Amino acid sequence: MSRFLNDTRQALGTATTCVLVFFIALRLVSLAGYPLMDTTEGRYGEIARKMAERGDWITPWFTDGMPFWGKPPLAFWLSAGSMRIFGINEFAARLPHFLMAVAIAGLTYDWARRAGMRRPAYVLPLLATTVLFWTVSGAVTTDMALCLGTVLSMRSFWLALHGPAGHREREAWLFIAGLWIALLAKGPVGCALILLPAGAWAVWTGQVRRVWQAVPWMRNGVLLLALAAPWYVLAETRTPGFLDYFFVGEHWNRFVVSGWQGDRYGSAHAFPRGTIWLFLVGAFLPWSILVPLALWRARRKSTDLPASGADADARRSIVFYLLACGLAPCVIFTAAGNILWTYVLPGLPPLVLLAALWLSDRDDGVARRLLLGGTLVATVLFAGLLFDLTAGGRAETKSAKAVVQLYRAQLRPETPLAFMQDRMFSAAFYSGGRALQIADPLRVADKRPEEALFIAVPHSALGQLPQAVLPCLQVAGDAGNYRLFLRTPCVAPRLAMKSHGDAIQEAWVTAWRN
Template sequence: MTAIPWYVLAEKNSEGFIDYFIVGEHFKRFFDSSWKGDKYGFPKTQPLGIVWLFLLGMALPWVQMIFVKLWKDRKNVVKNKWLVFLLGWLLWTPMFFTISKSLIHTYVLPVMPPIALIVFYYWDELKNKKAGVIISLVLPCLAALTLMLGLVNNNFEKYSNTDKYLIEDYWDSSEPLYYLGTKSYSSQFYSNGKVKSLSIEELKEKMKQQDPFQIIISDRTLRKQKELDIAPLSVEGTSMKNKIYSYH
């Protein structure tokens, strides 16, 4: 009996899976930074080639040290199959993403193992190793400090891109929840599909009625729609880019 491929089962149980996950996430995301199918946020539009800056920053200072060492030892490197393999492994990911505008800094993580192996290979020949270790600890320490600051006074909620905290902390589930414009995927997920999109005109009509409701509006939308009068609405909660309002 022939086994049914996993992606066929996924498509059967979640129609549109192949188009979204296989085609969208693996091809459209790479070639089109404005791809509209991104359900988990927004396309991360970046300048071409910025992946190299991500590499130099996240692997500081080891990647700089080994590049200098490899260049000085280039005549021997081409004769060493192990170093050629590691160098190809290291360069493949940044080269692959050089022509893509849709990426984030974590995309360079696959190159960390070859960097570590090359550092190990040249360890006895590297200079200023103690300084290298100290410098390499700066980024992790800053990340840990940022994490701790984020845990204080719920700063993650205030500076988060997701609508999770707005809905969990400020939405009264007994009242209808709306989203001005195209609703975000996170608002759909954390409201269990109860959030509904409203146009500007529909919101104006809602504010003429007596029925209470809550609505999420992005700060960007308000800046664009300066003629929209939201005086009847009161702010209940704030995130990095959105606010949740109540109408009573």
């Protein structure tokens, strides 16, 4: 550890190191600073909460009666296990994802050091302060688990071929371990993100035979299937239909069919094909602007590099491999009709390593000024974003936490809480799965009509409340994006609460009888 700290201070300078430590500490503290936000965090947080509550480690549950077939369970296992230890709260749900981000940064640094980079510590501020990595490091998603698997396999593949002879067998095993993590984090697409760049590098360098010999593919492949297949088999056994939906729907229709309508858990995210490349530029900010600018300005001060010979071949080899690993998500998802910007996350560590490799060949003063300036800018921007999420209340408008807290402050636990909308997943998370749902505003009086009921109504939907039910509603207060009402038992207005469809049907029956 002391060697690592000394190397970091020497490479980055004391100021950059201090800012980086503050930046990481700020992210750790922020994990408990704002509520889980819908839809992604609320959904995955609620799935993990159900897993922790039920002790069902095979089937993730979307709702009480619907299994979640969209993703394998690794990320849910981690968040659920954390909740078992630290309780049901934001910090527990997010902590495993932060720790995985730390592990990814450590693996990337170790890869740079073992690959012989002159300034391996450069990767730390470059990776930690990219906008996507910072965001996902404190969010409940499945993407950080996938990234952990891909970077472990990418690193181990390279070191199994180029590392010290005594460590190569170990790296070959770690390569398979990364594939196992990817299979249980996202599925076969995770393995494609690893095997595609490895295969492209082997073909480009003419080392296919060497790659085949360096990794015991058959033996380790059997082991991989033996470790990963049991969960898939058990998942299909417990909830038949999983394999068809997961492999055909999630791994074919989602990417090929634009606006795919078969999604059981939400809506498809349709973007023009090729948008994934723009997502990469945005995800790599601020370095997608600062690094090319610094390289252009310092192009005449670069260290003389060998133009030919073994050193030049070795450099071209690792540059191609890092490019292939970094761009693999964009290549795979270019033709996809449904994408998210988080899909480029597995490409960030190798691209960061490539940027650090180029910067380490430049004048140390130029590189240090760039890293210090970029880290300071990122720290100020992200601190401002956290302030907006917490003190500014932006997170509350995307979460049901505040209104659930207001409901509990009424000290009437015997009176149920319902949400007049498609129930937000954070509502289920913060209510312990007990919040009810009223999807149709015209049915406000029909939900448990003979008993009192708290109803949370989004401010944007207040105008949809039927006039006939307003005398039965008492305002309890506003919280977040909601107004909380106490609806008292109200029978008479229900007579005027016929839906539009019911009214039409009644008119046709009357006309037919006459």
